[in-house]
Amino acid sequence: MNDDTEIGYKVRQTLNQGLDTIDNNVSRRLDLNRQAALENQRMSAGWLRLTGIGHVAELAEFVVFSNARTLLAVMALSIGAAGTYYWKALEQTQEFAEIDSALLADELPPSAYIDRGFNAWLERASDSSLQ
Amino acid sequence: MARARFRLILAVALWLVAPLGQAGITPPLAQPSWSQLSKEQKQILAPLANEWDKMDGFRRKKWLGISKRYGSMKSDEKARMQRRMTDWAKLSPDDRKRARDKYKSLQKASPETKDAVRKKWQEYNALPESEKKRLKAEAALKKASLASKSKKSAPTTSAIIGKHSTPSVSTEQTAPQ
Known part of the structure:
Protein backbone atom coordinates (compact mmCIF):
# COMPACT_ATOMS: atom_id res chain seq x y z
CA MET A 1 0.00 0.00 0.00
CA ASN A 2 2.81 2.36 1.01
CA ASP A 3 4.74 1.44 -2.14
CA ASP A 4 1.74 2.35 -4.29
CA THR A 5 1.34 5.72 -2.60
CA GLU A 6 5.00 6.42 -3.08
CA ILE A 7 4.91 5.55 -6.77
CA GLY A 8 1.80 7.73 -7.23
CA TYR A 9 3.52 10.61 -5.50
CA LYS A 10 6.57 10.28 -7.77
CA VAL A 11 4.44 10.14 -10.94
CA ARG A 12 2.57 13.28 -9.88
CA GLN A 13 5.83 15.07 -9.22
CA THR A 14 7.22 14.11 -12.61
CA LEU A 15 3.98 15.23 -14.35
CA ASN A 16 3.95 18.54 -12.50
CA GLN A 17 7.57 19.15 -13.50
CA GLY A 18 6.61 18.35 -17.13
CA LEU A 19 3.68 20.75 -16.84
CA ASP A 20 6.01 23.58 -15.99
CA THR A 21 8.03 23.01 -19.13
CA ILE A 22 5.05 22.32 -21.50
CA ASP A 23 4.49 24.64 -24.43
CA ASN A 24 1.76 27.28 -23.90
CA ASN A 25 -0.02 26.30 -27.15
CA VAL A 26 -0.20 22.66 -26.17
CA SER A 27 -1.41 23.58 -22.71
CA ARG A 28 -4.19 25.79 -24.13
CA ARG A 29 -5.31 23.10 -26.59
CA LEU A 30 -5.41 20.49 -23.83
CA ASP A 31 -7.53 22.81 -21.70
CA LEU A 32 -9.95 23.54 -24.55
CA ASN A 33 -10.38 19.86 -25.34
CA ARG A 34 -11.00 19.10 -21.68
CA GLN A 35 -13.71 21.79 -21.47
CA ALA A 36 -15.35 20.49 -24.68
CA ALA A 37 -15.36 16.91 -23.40
CA LEU A 38 -16.95 18.00 -20.09
CA GLU A 39 -19.62 20.03 -21.98
CA ASN A 40 -20.53 17.03 -24.21
CA GLN A 41 -20.87 14.79 -21.20
CA ARG A 42 -23.28 17.24 -19.52
CA MET A 43 -25.38 17.60 -22.69
CA SER A 44 -25.83 13.86 -23.32
CA ALA A 45 -26.74 13.21 -19.69
CA GLY A 46 -29.31 16.03 -19.81
CA TRP A 47 -30.78 14.71 -23.08
CA LEU A 48 -31.27 11.25 -21.63
CA ARG A 49 -32.92 12.67 -18.53
CA LEU A 50 -35.19 15.23 -20.17
CA THR A 51 -36.21 13.65 -23.49
CA GLY A 52 -37.75 10.34 -22.48
CA ILE A 53 -40.12 10.39 -25.47
CA GLY A 54 -37.26 10.78 -27.91
CA HIS A 55 -35.55 7.88 -26.28
CA VAL A 56 -38.66 5.73 -26.64
CA ALA A 57 -38.93 6.75 -30.29
CA GLU A 58 -35.32 5.75 -30.85
CA LEU A 59 -35.97 2.41 -29.17
CA ALA A 60 -39.12 1.88 -31.28
CA GLU A 61 -37.17 2.72 -34.43
CA PHE A 62 -34.53 0.19 -33.46
CA VAL A 63 -37.17 -2.48 -32.76
CA VAL A 64 -38.97 -1.77 -36.06
CA PHE A 65 -35.86 -1.81 -38.22
CA ALA A 82 -58.87 -8.86 -44.80
CA GLY A 83 -58.95 -9.95 -48.45
CA THR A 84 -60.20 -13.41 -47.51
CA TYR A 85 -62.92 -11.89 -45.31
CA TYR A 86 -64.02 -9.63 -48.15
CA TRP A 87 -64.03 -12.43 -50.69
CA LYS A 88 -66.00 -14.74 -48.36
CA ALA A 89 -68.54 -12.02 -47.57
CA LEU A 90 -69.05 -11.26 -51.27
CA GLU A 91 -69.45 -14.93 -52.04
CA GLN A 92 -72.03 -15.26 -49.25
CA THR A 93 -73.83 -12.18 -50.57
CA GLN A 94 -74.32 -13.87 -53.93
CA GLU A 95 -75.44 -17.10 -52.28
CA PHE A 96 -77.97 -15.27 -50.09
CA ALA A 97 -79.29 -13.28 -53.05
CA GLU A 98 -79.97 -16.56 -54.83
CA ILE A 99 -81.61 -18.31 -51.86
CA ASP A 100 -83.58 -15.28 -50.66
CA SER A 101 -85.05 -14.51 -54.08
CA ALA A 102 -86.24 -18.14 -54.40
CA LEU A 103 -87.45 -18.27 -50.80
CA LEU A 104 -89.37 -14.99 -50.98
CA ALA A 105 -91.06 -15.93 -54.25
CA ASP A 106 -91.95 -19.47 -53.12
CA GLU A 107 -95.51 -20.58 -52.45
CA LEU A 108 -94.64 -21.40 -48.86
CA PRO A 109 -94.01 -18.11 -47.00
CA PRO A 110 -90.81 -17.52 -44.94
CA SER A 111 -92.91 -17.47 -41.76
CA ALA A 112 -93.61 -21.20 -42.26
CA TYR A 113 -89.92 -21.93 -41.75
CA ILE A 114 -89.52 -19.95 -38.56
CA ASP A 115 -92.91 -20.55 -36.92
CA ARG A 116 -92.06 -22.84 -34.01
CA GLY A 117 -95.73 -23.71 -33.55
CA PHE A 118 -95.93 -25.01 -37.13
CA ASN A 119 -92.75 -26.95 -36.58
CA ALA A 120 -94.18 -28.59 -33.45
CA TRP A 121 -97.41 -29.34 -35.31
CA LEU A 122 -95.52 -30.93 -38.20
CA GLU A 123 -93.48 -33.06 -35.79
CA ARG A 124 -96.62 -34.19 -34.01
CA ALA A 125 -98.31 -35.01 -37.35
CA SER A 126 -95.31 -37.04 -38.52
CA ASP A 127 -95.17 -38.85 -35.12
CA SER A 128 -98.85 -39.79 -35.30
CA SER A 129 -98.51 -40.97 -38.91
CA LEU A 130 -95.67 -43.25 -37.83
CA GLN A 131 -97.71 -44.83 -35.03
CA MET B 1 -33.42 -14.17 -27.81
CA ALA B 2 -34.97 -10.68 -27.67
CA ARG B 3 -36.05 -10.96 -31.30
CA ALA B 4 -37.67 -14.35 -30.70
CA ARG B 5 -39.55 -12.91 -27.74
CA PHE B 6 -40.66 -9.93 -29.84
CA ARG B 7 -41.98 -12.26 -32.54
CA LEU B 8 -43.82 -14.36 -29.99
CA ILE B 9 -45.46 -11.29 -28.44
CA LEU B 10 -46.39 -9.99 -31.90
CA ALA B 11 -47.87 -13.34 -32.91
CA VAL B 12 -49.97 -13.57 -29.74
CA ALA B 13 -51.14 -9.96 -30.11
CA LEU B 14 -52.13 -10.59 -33.73
CA TRP B 15 -53.95 -13.77 -32.85
CA LEU B 16 -55.93 -11.86 -30.23
CA VAL B 17 -56.86 -8.92 -32.45
CA ALA B 18 -57.44 -10.89 -35.68
CA PRO B 19 -61.27 -11.15 -35.31
CA LEU B 20 -61.45 -7.45 -34.44
CA GLY B 21 -59.29 -6.69 -37.43
CA GLN B 22 -61.53 -8.60 -39.76
CA ALA B 23 -64.67 -6.92 -38.52
CA GLY B 24 -63.31 -3.47 -37.80
CA ILE B 25 -60.35 -2.66 -40.01
CA THR B 26 -61.89 -3.97 -43.23
CA PRO B 27 -63.39 -0.96 -44.99
CA PRO B 28 -67.14 -1.05 -45.66
CA LEU B 29 -68.37 -2.14 -49.07
CA ALA B 30 -69.43 0.93 -51.03
CA GLN B 31 -72.92 0.51 -52.50
CA PRO B 32 -75.38 3.05 -53.88
CA SER B 33 -77.68 4.98 -51.57
CA TRP B 34 -81.45 5.01 -52.23
CA SER B 35 -81.23 8.23 -54.23
CA GLN B 36 -78.52 6.70 -56.44
CA LEU B 37 -80.64 3.69 -57.46
CA SER B 38 -82.16 3.53 -60.91
CA LYS B 39 -85.90 4.04 -61.39
CA GLU B 40 -86.39 0.33 -62.03
CA GLN B 41 -84.40 -0.70 -58.95
CA LYS B 42 -86.42 1.71 -56.82
CA GLN B 43 -89.63 0.22 -58.16
CA ILE B 44 -88.57 -3.35 -57.33
CA LEU B 45 -87.10 -2.51 -53.95
CA ALA B 46 -89.85 -0.03 -53.00
CA PRO B 47 -90.82 -1.98 -49.81
CA LEU B 48 -87.28 -1.36 -48.52
CA ALA B 49 -87.19 2.38 -49.25
CA ASN B 50 -87.20 3.38 -45.57
CA GLU B 51 -84.62 0.79 -44.55
CA TRP B 52 -82.23 1.08 -47.50
CA ASP B 53 -79.91 3.82 -46.30
CA LYS B 54 -79.57 2.14 -42.88
CA MET B 55 -78.37 -1.12 -44.45
CA ASP B 56 -74.67 -1.96 -44.72
CA GLY B 57 -72.95 -2.41 -48.08
CA PHE B 58 -73.19 -6.19 -48.15
CA ARG B 59 -76.96 -6.21 -47.49
CA ARG B 60 -77.53 -3.62 -50.20
CA LYS B 61 -75.50 -5.72 -52.61
CA LYS B 62 -77.60 -8.77 -51.75
CA TRP B 63 -80.86 -6.90 -52.41
CA LEU B 64 -79.46 -5.55 -55.67
CA GLY B 65 -78.71 -9.15 -56.62
CA ILE B 66 -82.31 -10.07 -55.79
CA SER B 67 -83.59 -7.17 -57.89
CA LYS B 68 -81.62 -8.54 -60.87
CA ARG B 69 -83.40 -11.89 -60.54
CA TYR B 70 -86.79 -10.17 -60.19
CA GLY B 71 -87.06 -9.55 -63.94
CA SER B 72 -87.05 -13.26 -64.76
CA MET B 73 -89.85 -14.11 -62.26
CA LYS B 74 -93.51 -14.82 -63.00
CA SER B 75 -95.99 -12.13 -62.04
CA ASP B 76 -97.36 -14.08 -59.02
CA GLU B 77 -93.81 -14.68 -57.77
CA LYS B 78 -93.01 -10.98 -58.15
CA ALA B 79 -96.09 -10.05 -56.15
CA ARG B 80 -95.24 -12.56 -53.39
CA MET B 81 -91.68 -11.32 -53.17
CA GLN B 82 -92.60 -7.66 -52.87
CA ARG B 83 -95.23 -8.50 -50.26
CA ARG B 84 -92.69 -10.36 -48.11
CA MET B 85 -89.65 -8.08 -48.50
CA THR B 86 -90.32 -5.77 -45.54
CA ASP B 87 -91.01 -8.55 -43.03
CA TRP B 88 -88.00 -10.50 -44.26
CA ALA B 89 -85.70 -7.51 -43.82
CA LYS B 90 -87.00 -7.02 -40.27
CA LEU B 91 -86.23 -10.59 -39.17
CA SER B 92 -83.22 -11.26 -36.96
CA PRO B 93 -80.12 -12.70 -38.69
CA ASP B 94 -80.67 -15.95 -36.76
CA ASP B 95 -84.26 -16.27 -37.96
CA ARG B 96 -83.21 -15.63 -41.55
CA LYS B 97 -80.49 -18.24 -41.22
CA ARG B 98 -83.00 -20.75 -39.81
CA ALA B 99 -85.44 -20.06 -42.64
CA ARG B 100 -82.74 -20.44 -45.29
CA ASP B 101 -81.47 -23.70 -43.80
CA LYS B 102 -84.98 -25.18 -43.66
CA TYR B 103 -85.79 -23.93 -47.14
CA LYS B 104 -82.63 -25.56 -48.51
CA SER B 105 -83.41 -28.88 -46.83
CA LEU B 106 -87.01 -28.78 -48.11
CA GLN B 107 -85.74 -28.21 -51.63
CA LYS B 108 -83.91 -31.52 -51.39
CA ALA B 109 -87.15 -33.34 -50.47
CA SER B 110 -89.44 -35.06 -52.97
CA PRO B 111 -92.23 -33.07 -54.69
CA GLU B 112 -94.78 -35.10 -52.67
CA THR B 113 -93.18 -34.02 -49.38
CA LYS B 114 -93.14 -30.40 -50.53
CA ASP B 115 -96.84 -30.61 -51.40
CA ALA B 116 -97.58 -32.22 -48.05
CA VAL B 117 -95.79 -29.43 -46.17
CA ARG B 118 -97.71 -26.78 -48.13
CA LYS B 119 -100.99 -28.49 -47.26
CA LYS B 120 -100.00 -28.76 -43.62
CA TRP B 121 -99.21 -25.04 -43.58
CA GLN B 122 -102.68 -24.28 -44.87
CA GLU B 123 -104.19 -26.59 -42.26
CA TYR B 124 -102.07 -24.99 -39.54
CA ASN B 125 -103.22 -21.53 -40.61
CA ALA B 126 -106.81 -22.68 -40.32
CA LEU B 127 -106.30 -23.66 -36.67
CA PRO B 128 -107.74 -21.36 -34.00
CA GLU B 129 -105.29 -18.79 -32.59
CA SER B 130 -105.46 -20.40 -29.13
CA GLU B 131 -104.28 -23.72 -30.57
CA LYS B 132 -101.40 -22.02 -32.41
CA LYS B 133 -100.37 -20.29 -29.19
CA ARG B 134 -100.47 -23.58 -27.34
CA LEU B 135 -98.27 -25.22 -29.99
CA LYS B 136 -95.78 -22.34 -29.84
CA ALA B 137 -95.62 -22.54 -26.04
CA GLU B 138 -95.11 -26.29 -26.28
CA ALA B 139 -92.24 -25.79 -28.75
CA ALA B 140 -90.64 -23.12 -26.53
CA LEU B 141 -90.86 -25.45 -23.52
CA LYS B 142 -89.28 -28.29 -25.49
CA LYS B 143 -86.48 -26.01 -26.66
CA ALA B 144 -85.82 -24.79 -23.10
CA SER B 145 -85.70 -28.33 -21.69
CA LEU B 146 -83.32 -29.42 -24.44
CA ALA B 147 -81.10 -26.42 -23.70
CA SER B 148 -81.02 -27.17 -19.96
CA LYS B 149 -80.26 -30.85 -20.65
CA SER B 150 -77.33 -29.94 -22.84
CA LYS B 151 -76.05 -27.53 -20.15
CA LYS B 152 -76.26 -30.16 -17.41
CA SER B 153 -74.58 -32.91 -19.40
CA ALA B 154 -70.82 -33.03 -19.78
CA PRO B 155 -69.59 -31.31 -22.93
CA THR B 156 -69.13 -34.36 -25.14
CA THR B 157 -68.20 -34.01 -28.80
CA SER B 158 -71.78 -34.64 -29.90
CA ALA B 159 -73.04 -31.97 -27.50
CA ILE B 160 -70.54 -29.44 -28.79
CA ILE B 161 -71.40 -29.94 -32.43
CA GLY B 162 -75.09 -30.65 -31.81
CA LYS B 163 -77.58 -28.05 -32.99
CA HIS B 164 -78.97 -27.34 -29.53
CA SER B 165 -75.67 -26.56 -27.87
CA THR B 166 -74.06 -24.71 -30.74
CA PRO B 167 -73.71 -21.03 -29.85
CA SER B 168 -76.27 -19.08 -31.84
CA VAL B 169 -73.67 -16.76 -33.32
CA SER B 170 -74.70 -16.43 -36.89
CA THR B 171 -72.17 -16.03 -39.68
CA GLU B 172 -74.46 -13.25 -40.80
CA GLN B 173 -73.29 -10.99 -38.03
CA THR B 174 -70.20 -10.17 -40.04
CA ALA B 175 -71.59 -10.85 -43.46
CA PRO B 176 -74.55 -9.96 -45.65
CA GLN B 177 -77.99 -10.41 -44.15
Whole structure:
Protein backbone atom coordinates (compact mmCIF):
# COMPACT_ATOMS: atom_id res chain seq x y z
CA MET A 1 0.00 0.00 0.00
CA ASN A 2 2.81 2.36 1.01
CA ASP A 3 4.74 1.44 -2.14
CA ASP A 4 1.74 2.35 -4.29
CA THR A 5 1.34 5.72 -2.60
CA GLU A 6 5.00 6.42 -3.08
CA ILE A 7 4.91 5.55 -6.77
CA GLY A 8 1.80 7.73 -7.23
CA TYR A 9 3.52 10.61 -5.50
CA LYS A 10 6.57 10.28 -7.77
CA VAL A 11 4.44 10.14 -10.94
CA ARG A 12 2.57 13.28 -9.88
CA GLN A 13 5.83 15.07 -9.22
CA THR A 14 7.22 14.11 -12.61
CA LEU A 15 3.98 15.23 -14.35
CA ASN A 16 3.95 18.54 -12.50
CA GLN A 17 7.57 19.15 -13.50
CA GLY A 18 6.61 18.35 -17.13
CA LEU A 19 3.68 20.75 -16.84
CA ASP A 20 6.01 23.58 -15.99
CA THR A 21 8.03 23.01 -19.13
CA ILE A 22 5.05 22.32 -21.50
CA ASP A 23 4.49 24.64 -24.43
CA ASN A 24 1.76 27.28 -23.90
CA ASN A 25 -0.02 26.30 -27.15
CA VAL A 26 -0.20 22.66 -26.17
CA SER A 27 -1.41 23.58 -22.71
CA ARG A 28 -4.19 25.79 -24.13
CA ARG A 29 -5.31 23.10 -26.59
CA LEU A 30 -5.41 20.49 -23.83
CA ASP A 31 -7.53 22.81 -21.70
CA LEU A 32 -9.95 23.54 -24.55
CA ASN A 33 -10.38 19.86 -25.34
CA ARG A 34 -11.00 19.10 -21.68
CA GLN A 35 -13.71 21.79 -21.47
CA ALA A 36 -15.35 20.49 -24.68
CA ALA A 37 -15.36 16.91 -23.40
CA LEU A 38 -16.95 18.00 -20.09
CA GLU A 39 -19.62 20.03 -21.98
CA ASN A 40 -20.53 17.03 -24.21
CA GLN A 41 -20.87 14.79 -21.20
CA ARG A 42 -23.28 17.24 -19.52
CA MET A 43 -25.38 17.60 -22.69
CA SER A 44 -25.83 13.86 -23.32
CA ALA A 45 -26.74 13.21 -19.69
CA GLY A 46 -29.31 16.03 -19.81
CA TRP A 47 -30.78 14.71 -23.08
CA LEU A 48 -31.27 11.25 -21.63
CA ARG A 49 -32.92 12.67 -18.53
CA LEU A 50 -35.19 15.23 -20.17
CA THR A 51 -36.21 13.65 -23.49
CA GLY A 52 -37.75 10.34 -22.48
CA ILE A 53 -40.12 10.39 -25.47
CA GLY A 54 -37.26 10.78 -27.91
CA HIS A 55 -35.55 7.88 -26.28
CA VAL A 56 -38.66 5.73 -26.64
CA ALA A 57 -38.93 6.75 -30.29
CA GLU A 58 -35.32 5.75 -30.85
CA LEU A 59 -35.97 2.41 -29.17
CA ALA A 60 -39.12 1.88 -31.28
CA GLU A 61 -37.17 2.72 -34.43
CA PHE A 62 -34.53 0.19 -33.46
CA VAL A 63 -37.17 -2.48 -32.76
CA VAL A 64 -38.97 -1.77 -36.06
CA PHE A 65 -35.86 -1.81 -38.22
CA SER A 66 -34.36 -4.83 -36.56
CA ASN A 67 -37.66 -6.75 -37.09
CA ALA A 68 -38.57 -5.35 -40.51
CA ARG A 69 -38.99 -8.79 -42.08
CA THR A 70 -41.34 -9.96 -39.35
CA LEU A 71 -43.39 -6.79 -39.59
CA LEU A 72 -43.62 -7.11 -43.36
CA ALA A 73 -44.81 -10.70 -42.97
CA VAL A 74 -47.41 -9.57 -40.42
CA MET A 75 -48.63 -6.82 -42.75
CA ALA A 76 -48.91 -9.27 -45.64
CA LEU A 77 -50.84 -11.67 -43.40
CA SER A 78 -53.24 -8.89 -42.30
CA ILE A 79 -53.89 -7.85 -45.88
CA GLY A 80 -54.45 -11.50 -46.79
CA ALA A 81 -56.89 -11.98 -43.89
CA ALA A 82 -58.87 -8.86 -44.80
CA GLY A 83 -58.95 -9.95 -48.45
CA THR A 84 -60.20 -13.41 -47.51
CA TYR A 85 -62.92 -11.89 -45.31
CA TYR A 86 -64.02 -9.63 -48.15
CA TRP A 87 -64.03 -12.43 -50.69
CA LYS A 88 -66.00 -14.74 -48.36
CA ALA A 89 -68.54 -12.02 -47.57
CA LEU A 90 -69.05 -11.26 -51.27
CA GLU A 91 -69.45 -14.93 -52.04
CA GLN A 92 -72.03 -15.26 -49.25
CA THR A 93 -73.83 -12.18 -50.57
CA GLN A 94 -74.32 -13.87 -53.93
CA GLU A 95 -75.44 -17.10 -52.28
CA PHE A 96 -77.97 -15.27 -50.09
CA ALA A 97 -79.29 -13.28 -53.05
CA GLU A 98 -79.97 -16.56 -54.83
CA ILE A 99 -81.61 -18.31 -51.86
CA ASP A 100 -83.58 -15.28 -50.66
CA SER A 101 -85.05 -14.51 -54.08
CA ALA A 102 -86.24 -18.14 -54.40
CA LEU A 103 -87.45 -18.27 -50.80
CA LEU A 104 -89.37 -14.99 -50.98
CA ALA A 105 -91.06 -15.93 -54.25
CA ASP A 106 -91.95 -19.47 -53.12
CA GLU A 107 -95.51 -20.58 -52.45
CA LEU A 108 -94.64 -21.40 -48.86
CA PRO A 109 -94.01 -18.11 -47.00
CA PRO A 110 -90.81 -17.52 -44.94
CA SER A 111 -92.91 -17.47 -41.76
CA ALA A 112 -93.61 -21.20 -42.26
CA TYR A 113 -89.92 -21.93 -41.75
CA ILE A 114 -89.52 -19.95 -38.56
CA ASP A 115 -92.91 -20.55 -36.92
CA ARG A 116 -92.06 -22.84 -34.01
CA GLY A 117 -95.73 -23.71 -33.55
CA PHE A 118 -95.93 -25.01 -37.13
CA ASN A 119 -92.75 -26.95 -36.58
CA ALA A 120 -94.18 -28.59 -33.45
CA TRP A 121 -97.41 -29.34 -35.31
CA LEU A 122 -95.52 -30.93 -38.20
CA GLU A 123 -93.48 -33.06 -35.79
CA ARG A 124 -96.62 -34.19 -34.01
CA ALA A 125 -98.31 -35.01 -37.35
CA SER A 126 -95.31 -37.04 -38.52
CA ASP A 127 -95.17 -38.85 -35.12
CA SER A 128 -98.85 -39.79 -35.30
CA SER A 129 -98.51 -40.97 -38.91
CA LEU A 130 -95.67 -43.25 -37.83
CA GLN A 131 -97.71 -44.83 -35.03
CA MET B 1 -33.42 -14.17 -27.81
CA ALA B 2 -34.97 -10.68 -27.67
CA ARG B 3 -36.05 -10.96 -31.30
CA ALA B 4 -37.67 -14.35 -30.70
CA ARG B 5 -39.55 -12.91 -27.74
CA PHE B 6 -40.66 -9.93 -29.84
CA ARG B 7 -41.98 -12.26 -32.54
CA LEU B 8 -43.82 -14.36 -29.99
CA ILE B 9 -45.46 -11.29 -28.44
CA LEU B 10 -46.39 -9.99 -31.90
CA ALA B 11 -47.87 -13.34 -32.91
CA VAL B 12 -49.97 -13.57 -29.74
CA ALA B 13 -51.14 -9.96 -30.11
CA LEU B 14 -52.13 -10.59 -33.73
CA TRP B 15 -53.95 -13.77 -32.85
CA LEU B 16 -55.93 -11.86 -30.23
CA VAL B 17 -56.86 -8.92 -32.45
CA ALA B 18 -57.44 -10.89 -35.68
CA PRO B 19 -61.27 -11.15 -35.31
CA LEU B 20 -61.45 -7.45 -34.44
CA GLY B 21 -59.29 -6.69 -37.43
CA GLN B 22 -61.53 -8.60 -39.76
CA ALA B 23 -64.67 -6.92 -38.52
CA GLY B 24 -63.31 -3.47 -37.80
CA ILE B 25 -60.35 -2.66 -40.01
CA THR B 26 -61.89 -3.97 -43.23
CA PRO B 27 -63.39 -0.96 -44.99
CA PRO B 28 -67.14 -1.05 -45.66
CA LEU B 29 -68.37 -2.14 -49.07
CA ALA B 30 -69.43 0.93 -51.03
CA GLN B 31 -72.92 0.51 -52.50
CA PRO B 32 -75.38 3.05 -53.88
CA SER B 33 -77.68 4.98 -51.57
CA TRP B 34 -81.45 5.01 -52.23
CA SER B 35 -81.23 8.23 -54.23
CA GLN B 36 -78.52 6.70 -56.44
CA LEU B 37 -80.64 3.69 -57.46
CA SER B 38 -82.16 3.53 -60.91
CA LYS B 39 -85.90 4.04 -61.39
CA GLU B 40 -86.39 0.33 -62.03
CA GLN B 41 -84.40 -0.70 -58.95
CA LYS B 42 -86.42 1.71 -56.82
CA GLN B 43 -89.63 0.22 -58.16
CA ILE B 44 -88.57 -3.35 -57.33
CA LEU B 45 -87.10 -2.51 -53.95
CA ALA B 46 -89.85 -0.03 -53.00
CA PRO B 47 -90.82 -1.98 -49.81
CA LEU B 48 -87.28 -1.36 -48.52
CA ALA B 49 -87.19 2.38 -49.25
CA ASN B 50 -87.20 3.38 -45.57
CA GLU B 51 -84.62 0.79 -44.55
CA TRP B 52 -82.23 1.08 -47.50
CA ASP B 53 -79.91 3.82 -46.30
CA LYS B 54 -79.57 2.14 -42.88
CA MET B 55 -78.37 -1.12 -44.45
CA ASP B 56 -74.67 -1.96 -44.72
CA GLY B 57 -72.95 -2.41 -48.08
CA PHE B 58 -73.19 -6.19 -48.15
CA ARG B 59 -76.96 -6.21 -47.49
CA ARG B 60 -77.53 -3.62 -50.20
CA LYS B 61 -75.50 -5.72 -52.61
CA LYS B 62 -77.60 -8.77 -51.75
CA TRP B 63 -80.86 -6.90 -52.41
CA LEU B 64 -79.46 -5.55 -55.67
CA GLY B 65 -78.71 -9.15 -56.62
CA ILE B 66 -82.31 -10.07 -55.79
CA SER B 67 -83.59 -7.17 -57.89
CA LYS B 68 -81.62 -8.54 -60.87
CA ARG B 69 -83.40 -11.89 -60.54
CA TYR B 70 -86.79 -10.17 -60.19
CA GLY B 71 -87.06 -9.55 -63.94
CA SER B 72 -87.05 -13.26 -64.76
CA MET B 73 -89.85 -14.11 -62.26
CA LYS B 74 -93.51 -14.82 -63.00
CA SER B 75 -95.99 -12.13 -62.04
CA ASP B 76 -97.36 -14.08 -59.02
CA GLU B 77 -93.81 -14.68 -57.77
CA LYS B 78 -93.01 -10.98 -58.15
CA ALA B 79 -96.09 -10.05 -56.15
CA ARG B 80 -95.24 -12.56 -53.39
CA MET B 81 -91.68 -11.32 -53.17
CA GLN B 82 -92.60 -7.66 -52.87
CA ARG B 83 -95.23 -8.50 -50.26
CA ARG B 84 -92.69 -10.36 -48.11
CA MET B 85 -89.65 -8.08 -48.50
CA THR B 86 -90.32 -5.77 -45.54
CA ASP B 87 -91.01 -8.55 -43.03
CA TRP B 88 -88.00 -10.50 -44.26
CA ALA B 89 -85.70 -7.51 -43.82
CA LYS B 90 -87.00 -7.02 -40.27
CA LEU B 91 -86.23 -10.59 -39.17
CA SER B 92 -83.22 -11.26 -36.96
CA PRO B 93 -80.12 -12.70 -38.69
CA ASP B 94 -80.67 -15.95 -36.76
CA ASP B 95 -84.26 -16.27 -37.96
CA ARG B 96 -83.21 -15.63 -41.55
CA LYS B 97 -80.49 -18.24 -41.22
CA ARG B 98 -83.00 -20.75 -39.81
CA ALA B 99 -85.44 -20.06 -42.64
CA ARG B 100 -82.74 -20.44 -45.29
CA ASP B 101 -81.47 -23.70 -43.80
CA LYS B 102 -84.98 -25.18 -43.66
CA TYR B 103 -85.79 -23.93 -47.14
CA LYS B 104 -82.63 -25.56 -48.51
CA SER B 105 -83.41 -28.88 -46.83
CA LEU B 106 -87.01 -28.78 -48.11
CA GLN B 107 -85.74 -28.21 -51.63
CA LYS B 108 -83.91 -31.52 -51.39
CA ALA B 109 -87.15 -33.34 -50.47
CA SER B 110 -89.44 -35.06 -52.97
CA PRO B 111 -92.23 -33.07 -54.69
CA GLU B 112 -94.78 -35.10 -52.67
CA THR B 113 -93.18 -34.02 -49.38
CA LYS B 114 -93.14 -30.40 -50.53
CA ASP B 115 -96.84 -30.61 -51.40
CA ALA B 116 -97.58 -32.22 -48.05
CA VAL B 117 -95.79 -29.43 -46.17
CA ARG B 118 -97.71 -26.78 -48.13
CA LYS B 119 -100.99 -28.49 -47.26
CA LYS B 120 -100.00 -28.76 -43.62
CA TRP B 121 -99.21 -25.04 -43.58
CA GLN B 122 -102.68 -24.28 -44.87
CA GLU B 123 -104.19 -26.59 -42.26
CA TYR B 124 -102.07 -24.99 -39.54
CA ASN B 125 -103.22 -21.53 -40.61
CA ALA B 126 -106.81 -22.68 -40.32
CA LEU B 127 -106.30 -23.66 -36.67
CA PRO B 128 -107.74 -21.36 -34.00
CA GLU B 129 -105.29 -18.79 -32.59
CA SER B 130 -105.46 -20.40 -29.13
CA GLU B 131 -104.28 -23.72 -30.57
CA LYS B 132 -101.40 -22.02 -32.41
CA LYS B 133 -100.37 -20.29 -29.19
CA ARG B 134 -100.47 -23.58 -27.34
CA LEU B 135 -98.27 -25.22 -29.99
CA LYS B 136 -95.78 -22.34 -29.84
CA ALA B 137 -95.62 -22.54 -26.04
CA GLU B 138 -95.11 -26.29 -26.28
CA ALA B 139 -92.24 -25.79 -28.75
CA ALA B 140 -90.64 -23.12 -26.53
CA LEU B 141 -90.86 -25.45 -23.52
CA LYS B 142 -89.28 -28.29 -25.49
CA LYS B 143 -86.48 -26.01 -26.66
CA ALA B 144 -85.82 -24.79 -23.10
CA SER B 145 -85.70 -28.33 -21.69
CA LEU B 146 -83.32 -29.42 -24.44
CA ALA B 147 -81.10 -26.42 -23.70
CA SER B 148 -81.02 -27.17 -19.96
CA LYS B 149 -80.26 -30.85 -20.65
CA SER B 150 -77.33 -29.94 -22.84
CA LYS B 151 -76.05 -27.53 -20.15
CA LYS B 152 -76.26 -30.16 -17.41
CA SER B 153 -74.58 -32.91 -19.40
CA ALA B 154 -70.82 -33.03 -19.78
CA PRO B 155 -69.59 -31.31 -22.93
CA THR B 156 -69.13 -34.36 -25.14
CA THR B 157 -68.20 -34.01 -28.80
CA SER B 158 -71.78 -34.64 -29.90
CA ALA B 159 -73.04 -31.97 -27.50
CA ILE B 160 -70.54 -29.44 -28.79
CA ILE B 161 -71.40 -29.94 -32.43
CA GLY B 162 -75.09 -30.65 -31.81
CA LYS B 163 -77.58 -28.05 -32.99
CA HIS B 164 -78.97 -27.34 -29.53
CA SER B 165 -75.67 -26.56 -27.87
CA THR B 166 -74.06 -24.71 -30.74
CA PRO B 167 -73.71 -21.03 -29.85
CA SER B 168 -76.27 -19.08 -31.84
CA VAL B 169 -73.67 -16.76 -33.32
CA SER B 170 -74.70 -16.43 -36.89
CA THR B 171 -72.17 -16.03 -39.68
CA GLU B 172 -74.46 -13.25 -40.80
CA GLN B 173 -73.29 -10.99 -38.03
CA THR B 174 -70.20 -10.17 -40.04
CA ALA B 175 -71.59 -10.85 -43.46
CA PRO B 176 -74.55 -9.96 -45.65
CA GLN B 177 -77.99 -10.41 -44.15
